[in-house]
Amino acid sequence: MSEIIQLDYDSLRDAVDVRDRFDLYREARRDARHSYGGSMNFERRGKAEYLIRRPYGSSTRKSYGRRTPETEETLRKFLVGKAEVRDRVAALRQQLNDRARILRARDLGRVPLLTARIMRRLDDLNWLGTSLTVLGTNALYAYEAKAGVRIEAGLLATSDVDVLYDARRRLDLSGEVNGTGLVGALQSVDRSFRKTPNRPYTAANREGYMVDLLEPLDHGRTMRKGEARLSDHPDDLVATTTESSRWLLNAPKFEATTFDETGLPVRMVTIDPRVFALQKQWIVENDSSRDPLKRTRDAEQARVAATIVTRHLGLSFDDPALSGLPRSFRDLSDRWTDVPSEDPTDRW
Template sequence: MPLIAARILRATDSAHLMGSALDIAGTHCLFAYERLAGVHIDSQLVATGDIDLLLDRRTSLRLLARHMPQEGWLGLLTSVDQSFRLLSKGSYRAVNKDGFLVDLITPQSADPIKPGRLETPHATDLTPVEIEGLKWLVNSPKIEQTVLDARGFPLTMSVPDPRSFALHKIWVSEREDRDPLKQRRDKDQAYLVAELIAKHLPHLSFEDSALNALPLELRRRAATLAAETREITPPSLEPDW
């Protein structure tokens, strides 16, 4: 894992947020899945310039305040790299001098009248943005995995179950409002993780009742995902050398 991402995850773990208030979503989950399966994923699929911090909106702000720096989420990031700043006031996104982005995301509220952002106790802090479909990842089983950073040092990360990840990625890739370039990457990652499960993690069944937090139609998509994975050669789990 790149050093900047590893340092951010260590900071959240040291603040007792990892696996309780926060999990990791998006591309960085692949580092946990490759470790879980004992394989090495081609670097082109794990290369990314941002990291998604998935906040469970059910977490008490009072509980967060006990573990967070006085400056909030941004304070947590600047403790890692002082160049982190908000992209704009009230943004869910921070960036450092190297252009590395950190997104603070959370599931969409069930109340359509409620504003689309979760309140934060810090006026100049990151404000989590609500995104449709993330409730499936928040409510799915989680795995904690020890991975290695670019220097070879370990860190712990909590991520959604790989089955939930694969199904969610397929759902995202088929949304009409998704950027076409991101759609292709989403689908590649879904096929990759489905293949990884079939070949290296066969004990993880898509029929497991633990996945009942996902919509029935999405769980039924697992059968076609497996078929598509066999028909379409997914990106290699190993580098081509």
């Protein structure tokens, strides 16, 4: 059985349709949050009333001045716009729900539910793709979704999520996770998540599902600023480093809309599939401490990612976009010289 199966025309059509609607849904949600989130009301200050805007997720407020016909019209337009965007979000959400069963019937619902819920939470907090990037096996869901293929299930099986933390970026901690960082965000998805006693970079829930916080190996940054963590809370995770992740912050990002097991869309931001393949191959050839069974799987995943890169996405390992990686790292692509290039006639 092939490790990579091309989706049929009907599946591709339905997936593209839902992704387009998901883009509209995300845009409407952004509009609802940033343009119409929070409240706008007249509030009494002394003997006068003032029109006050309190934005979503912010303790600040803005005054539009005393009550006048103009400020009353400003309030009216705000309330009308807020109602319209709320209706638009609800309508698009219903469309996604209606189409989820179709994607599920076509076996396009791939991402495990808990993984999907974690991705959505990180995305809602605006951490995904800014300070946090998905690594490891879960990245394959993004690659297969973008390429319009299905990867053999055995290569996707995992009970954890690895996230890479870019400690150079300032993280916006707000709302119910303020001060509790990544563990607080995970607990808003599943209250049983806790930092594990002997692995301060890992949070696990009662079923043993784990989330690992990683950072690239950077001795200079560690010496200057100390441990990389999302908050100062004692129960929050402390990032660990791995040799193979040293160059990942210089790697291009890769974004795709995937689908969870119920058929609902999930945004995933990970590393470029070429970098994924190179990193996995580096681990195979250089990490002597790696479990032999895991190393075998690493090699299989590297080859599958390289095949998707060249045959289905039409990307090149010689792309200048990868120039931030060391030459010795990029030269590992020679291991897949037998992987065929993209065949346009095979896309459908």
